[in-house]
Amino acid sequence: MNAVVVMGVAGCGKSSLGAALAKARGWAYIEGDAFHAPASIAKMRAGIALDDADRAGWLDELGRQLQQHPDGVVLACSALKRAYRERLRAARPDLGFVFIEISRELALARVAARAAQHLFPASLVDSQFAALESPLGEPGVLGVPADQAAEAQLQQALAWLAPNKENEHE
Numbered sequence: 377m378n379a380v381v382v383m384g385v386a387g388c389g390k391s392s393l394g395a396a397l398a399k400a401r402g403w404a405y406i407e408g409d410a411f412h413a414p415a416s417i418a419k420m421r422a423g424i425a426l427d428d429a430d431r432a433g434w435l436d437e438l439g440r441q442l443q444q445h446p447d448g449v450v451l452a453c454s455a456l457k458r459a460y461r462e463r464l465r466a467a468r469p470d471l472g473f474v475f476i477e478i479s480r481e482l483a484l485a486r487v488a489a490r491a492a493q494h495l496f497p498a499s500l501v502d503s504q505f506a507a508l509e510s511p512l513g514e515p516g517v518l519g520v521p522a523d524q525a526a527e528a529q530l531q532q533a534l535a536w537l538a539p540n541k542e543n544e545h546e
Contacts, residue, residue, distance in 0.1 A: 377516065380537070381455050381461075384475055387487040395450075401450070401537070404450070406449060408451055408454070438467075474536075475518065
Protein backbone atom coordinates (compact mmCIF):
# COMPACT_ATOMS: atom_id res chain seq x y z
CA MET A 377 0.00 0.00 0.00
CA ASN A 378 1.45 3.33 -1.00
CA ALA A 379 -1.57 5.60 -0.71
CA VAL A 380 -3.20 6.51 2.60
CA VAL A 381 -6.00 8.77 3.75
CA VAL A 382 -5.67 10.00 7.32
CA MET A 383 -9.29 10.58 8.27
CA GLY A 384 -11.68 11.54 11.03
CA VAL A 385 -13.80 14.39 12.31
CA ALA A 386 -12.57 17.95 12.69
CA GLY A 387 -9.99 18.33 15.42
CA CYS A 388 -8.81 14.72 15.44
CA GLY A 389 -5.33 15.59 14.16
CA LYS A 390 -5.47 14.33 10.58
CA SER A 391 -3.34 17.13 9.14
CA SER A 392 -0.60 16.68 11.74
CA LEU A 393 -0.45 12.90 11.44
CA GLY A 394 -0.83 13.03 7.66
CA ALA A 395 2.09 15.42 7.21
CA ALA A 396 4.28 13.41 9.60
CA LEU A 397 3.43 10.14 7.89
CA ALA A 398 4.14 11.55 4.43
CA LYS A 399 7.49 12.93 5.61
CA ALA A 400 8.48 9.65 7.27
CA ARG A 401 7.66 7.65 4.14
CA GLY A 402 9.05 10.20 1.68
CA TRP A 403 5.64 10.50 0.04
CA ALA A 404 3.66 13.46 -1.25
CA TYR A 405 1.24 15.10 1.20
CA ILE A 406 -2.17 16.48 0.22
CA GLU A 407 -4.18 18.69 2.58
CA GLY A 408 -7.77 17.94 1.62
CA ASP A 409 -9.11 21.24 2.98
CA ALA A 410 -7.05 23.09 0.35
CA PHE A 411 -9.34 21.70 -2.38
CA HIS A 412 -12.74 22.80 -1.06
CA ALA A 413 -14.69 25.01 -3.44
CA PRO A 414 -14.97 28.67 -2.41
CA ALA A 415 -18.71 28.22 -1.84
CA SER A 416 -18.05 25.32 0.53
CA ILE A 417 -15.47 27.33 2.45
CA ALA A 418 -17.96 30.17 2.79
CA LYS A 419 -20.62 27.75 4.07
CA MET A 420 -18.28 26.30 6.70
CA ARG A 421 -17.11 29.73 7.85
CA ALA A 422 -20.77 30.69 8.22
CA GLY A 423 -21.35 27.63 10.41
CA ILE A 424 -23.31 25.69 7.77
CA ALA A 425 -22.46 22.00 7.44
CA LEU A 426 -21.57 20.67 4.02
CA ASP A 427 -23.86 18.10 2.43
CA ASP A 428 -23.17 15.29 -0.03
CA ALA A 429 -23.65 17.61 -3.03
CA ASP A 430 -21.12 20.08 -1.61
CA ARG A 431 -18.58 17.30 -1.18
CA ALA A 432 -19.07 15.56 -4.57
CA GLY A 433 -16.74 17.75 -6.66
CA TRP A 434 -14.28 17.94 -3.77
CA LEU A 435 -14.06 14.15 -3.54
CA ASP A 436 -13.61 13.87 -7.30
CA GLU A 437 -10.72 16.35 -7.15
CA LEU A 438 -9.16 14.51 -4.22
CA GLY A 439 -9.36 11.30 -6.25
CA ARG A 440 -7.50 13.02 -9.10
CA GLN A 441 -4.90 14.29 -6.64
CA LEU A 442 -4.35 10.76 -5.29
CA GLN A 443 -3.82 9.46 -8.83
CA GLN A 444 -1.10 12.04 -9.50
CA HIS A 445 1.26 10.46 -6.96
CA PRO A 446 1.82 6.80 -7.94
CA ASP A 447 4.99 6.55 -5.85
CA GLY A 448 3.29 7.31 -2.56
CA VAL A 449 0.85 9.81 -1.14
CA VAL A 450 -0.90 10.72 2.09
CA LEU A 451 -4.18 12.66 2.00
CA ALA A 452 -5.67 14.35 5.08
CA CYS A 453 -9.43 14.22 4.52
CA SER A 454 -12.44 13.73 6.80
CA ALA A 455 -13.85 10.89 4.61
CA LEU A 456 -16.76 10.72 7.03
CA LYS A 457 -19.09 8.42 5.09
CA ARG A 458 -18.43 5.03 3.56
CA ALA A 459 -19.69 6.35 0.21
CA TYR A 460 -16.97 9.03 0.30
CA ARG A 461 -14.32 6.44 1.07
CA GLU A 462 -15.59 4.26 -1.78
CA ARG A 463 -15.26 7.20 -4.20
CA LEU A 464 -11.65 7.66 -3.11
CA ARG A 465 -10.99 3.90 -3.36
CA ALA A 466 -12.41 3.93 -6.90
CA ALA A 467 -9.83 6.55 -7.82
CA ARG A 468 -6.99 4.74 -6.06
CA PRO A 469 -7.63 1.01 -5.46
CA ASP A 470 -4.49 0.57 -3.31
CA LEU A 471 -5.81 3.12 -0.80
CA GLY A 472 -5.68 2.53 2.93
CA PHE A 473 -7.25 4.61 5.70
CA VAL A 474 -5.89 5.64 9.09
CA PHE A 475 -8.92 6.58 11.18
CA ILE A 476 -8.18 8.84 14.12
CA GLU A 477 -10.80 8.10 16.76
CA ILE A 478 -11.69 11.03 19.01
CA SER A 479 -14.35 11.85 21.57
CA ARG A 480 -16.80 14.67 20.92
CA GLU A 481 -15.47 16.55 23.94
CA LEU A 482 -11.84 16.43 22.82
CA ALA A 483 -12.78 17.37 19.24
CA LEU A 484 -14.76 20.38 20.48
CA ALA A 485 -11.88 21.52 22.68
CA ARG A 486 -9.32 21.20 19.89
CA VAL A 487 -11.46 22.94 17.27
CA ALA A 488 -12.31 25.77 19.66
CA ALA A 489 -8.61 26.24 20.45
CA ARG A 490 -7.66 26.66 16.79
CA ALA A 491 -10.75 28.60 15.67
CA ALA A 492 -8.88 31.76 14.72
CA GLN A 493 -6.53 29.89 12.35
CA HIS A 494 -8.97 27.49 10.72
CA LEU A 495 -11.99 27.65 8.42
CA PHE A 496 -13.98 25.15 10.49
CA PRO A 497 -15.91 26.53 13.51
CA ALA A 498 -16.57 24.50 16.65
CA SER A 499 -20.31 24.82 15.99
CA LEU A 500 -19.92 22.25 13.18
CA VAL A 501 -18.27 19.51 15.23
CA ASP A 502 -21.60 17.88 16.08
CA SER A 503 -22.51 17.70 12.37
CA GLN A 504 -19.28 15.79 11.74
CA PHE A 505 -20.14 13.21 14.40
CA ALA A 506 -23.68 12.95 12.99
CA ALA A 507 -22.30 12.23 9.50
CA LEU A 508 -19.52 9.89 10.61
CA GLU A 509 -19.86 6.26 9.53
CA SER A 510 -16.98 4.50 11.26
CA PRO A 511 -14.63 2.77 8.83
CA LEU A 512 -13.57 0.21 11.41
CA GLY A 513 -14.24 -3.21 9.95
CA GLU A 514 -13.75 -2.07 6.36
CA PRO A 515 -10.70 -3.55 4.61
CA GLY A 516 -7.48 -1.55 4.73
CA VAL A 517 -8.34 0.51 7.81
CA LEU A 518 -6.22 1.21 10.88
CA GLY A 519 -7.76 2.89 13.92
CA VAL A 520 -5.61 5.06 16.18
CA PRO A 521 -6.73 6.99 19.27
CA ALA A 522 -6.61 10.78 19.05
CA ASP A 523 -5.49 11.07 22.66
CA GLN A 524 -2.38 8.99 21.96
CA ALA A 525 0.92 10.87 21.59
CA ALA A 526 1.61 12.03 18.02
CA GLU A 527 4.81 9.98 17.81
CA ALA A 528 2.97 6.85 18.96
CA GLN A 529 0.29 7.42 16.29
CA LEU A 530 3.00 7.80 13.67
CA GLN A 531 4.84 4.65 14.73
CA GLN A 532 1.59 2.67 14.74
CA ALA A 533 0.78 3.86 11.19
CA LEU A 534 4.30 3.13 9.94
CA ALA A 535 4.21 -0.38 11.42
CA TRP A 536 0.82 -0.99 9.79
CA LEU A 537 2.16 0.13 6.40
CA ALA A 538 5.25 -2.09 6.63
CA PRO A 539 4.20 -5.21 8.55
CA ASN A 540 6.88 -7.44 7.02
CA LYS A 541 9.72 -4.94 6.92
CA GLU A 542 11.33 -4.73 10.33
CA ASN A 543 12.97 -1.45 11.23
CA GLU A 544 12.11 0.19 7.86
CA HIS A 545 11.11 3.44 9.55
CA GLU A 546 13.93 3.65 12.07
